[in-house]
Amino acid sequence: MRIEQKKWTEEGGWKTESSATAGIPVHLVLIFGSVNTLKKQALFQEIQHAYPEALLFGCSTAGEICSTRVSDESLVTTAIHFEHSRLKGARTVVKTPGDSFSAGEQLARSLQTDGLRHVFVLSDGLSVNGSDLVKGITRHLPPDVAVTGGLSADGDRFKETFVIMGGPAASGTIALIGFYGDRLKIGYGSLGGWDSFGPERMITKSRGNVLFELDGKSALELYKKYLGEHAGGLPATGLLFPLSIRAKEGEPGLVRTILSVDEATRSMTFAGDMPEGAYARLMKANFNRLIEGAAGAARTSCRSLLTAGPELALLISCVGRKMVLKQRIEEEVEAVRDIVGSGTVLTGFYSYGEISPFTPGAACELHNQTMTITTLSETSA
Numbered sequence: 001m002r003i004e005q006k007k008w009t010e011e012g013g014w015k016t017e018s019s020a021t022a023g024i025p026v027h028l029v030l031i032f033g034s035v036n037t038l039k040k041q042a043l044f045q046e047i048q049h050a051y052p053e054a055l056l057f058g059c060s061t062a063g064e065i066c067s068t069r070v071s072d073e074s075l076v077t078t079a080i081h082f083e084h085s086r087l088k089g090a091r092t093v094v095k096t097p098g099d100s101f102s103a104g105e106q107l108a109r110s111l112q113t114d115g116l117r118h119v120f121v122l123s124d125g126l127s128v129n130g131s132d133l134v135k136g137i138t139r140h141l142p143p144d145v146a147v148t149g150g151l152s153a154d155g156d157r158f159k160e161t162f163v164i165m166g167g168p169a170a171s172g173t174i175a176l177i178g179f180y181g182d183r184l185k186i187g188y189g190s191l192g193g194w195d196s197f198g199p200e201r202m203i204t205k206s207r208g209n210v211l212f213e214l215d216g217k218s219a220l221e222l223y224k225k226y227l228g229e230h231a232g233g234l235p236a237t238g239l240l241f242p243l244s245i246r247a248k249e250g251e252p253g254l255v256r257t258i259l260s261v262d263e264a265t266r267s268m269t270f271a272g273d274m275p276e277g278a279y280a281r282l283m284k285a286n287f288n289r290l291i292e293g294a295a296g297a298a299r300t301s302c303r304s305l306l307t308a309g310p311e312l313a314l315l316i317s318c319v320g321r322k323m324v325l326k327q328r329i330e331e332e333v334e335a336v337r338d339i340v341g342s343g344t345v346l347t348g349f350y351s352y353g354e355i356s357p358f359t360p361g362a363a364c365e366l367h368n369q370t371m372t373i374t375t376l377s378e379t380s381a
Helices: 041-050 097-109 130-139 219-233 236-240 287-303 319-328 330-340
Strands: 002-009 013-018 028-033 055-060 064-066 069-071 075-081 086-093 116-123 146-151 163-165 173-180 184-191 194-207 210-214 243-246 254-256 258-262 267-270 279-285 312-318 345-351 353-357 364-367 371-378
Touching (some): 002 345, 028 345, 041 055, 041 075, 130 146, 146 184, 173 184, 287 312, 287 330, 312 319
Parallel strands (some): 028 055, 116 146
Antiparallel strands (some): 064 069, 146 353, 194 210, 210 267, 258 267, 353 364
16 A cells, blocks of 8 residues: 645645655545635646546545644545555435435445445535434445445534545535455544533434434423533534433443534434434533543554554544544544554544444444544555
């Protein structure tokens, strides 16, 4: 695997961060940038011209990761030459969250399963039910093929999100890549680091990812009561106080983040399912645990590679973590660097949702408020 990484900013233009692809074909270019930068068609054309044979794949973000730096309003490209692996990409368009499951099924069916090692997915972050998308994809994949990825973002604005697959950035899009090859080693891990507080309440009225009532009372009113002065900034301030949900006693909680609030129906829309009968509890940040969670995800993702270290690490962290950590945000990326080593290229973005099993062998889930890491290496034999 050979990797070249570049970063574009309005002030400095293009800057090469690392270069190891000169004179050889590039097979894949990962592109992560703000909504505003992805709207610049001239930038996309420059990337196409620089890598004419590559598959272009990426999304809009709430912050771009390049090495151990986190920036806004930039564009990060990571060009990859695979020596022993091949790829297949697919995309589809959804109009409503109700299309998410069938869209996942369609995408999974488009992949040849012989030799399939891993699936990496990027999705529109506002018009997709991430839980249903994951269920649709995994339903038609072999049990030993894991899925990781995330939902695209738009900073803390929640207005529009984009995904890139082959052509220019587009909204309402879900895209994935299937990775093939016996020499390709892939690891993954996902951890949070939030603390629960307040009473646990039952979800008594919901529809898919839309929550109406907790314990028979307006969920929105209860939520606003707990948020206090932060309630006026919804939905963005909801990132500071996600909900943990669990269906059964003893199950690990899945964290859910608010995408939008509807005052007319007194409802809240989340990135993933809020099933009736499940239990929900508010969560708040713990700075040190968030950073340790990032390190823990890195340790888990590296454990299954059985190599000296990954060549590439794809980091997808939640926008809520970024809002909490603020000026300390790069500490969680530096914690990942400490685990994966200095020889690993780091790229990724801040998202509206993360897709991964917690650990190898676990079921794939949509997460919020986690650091989710996918590590890749190719072996020589």
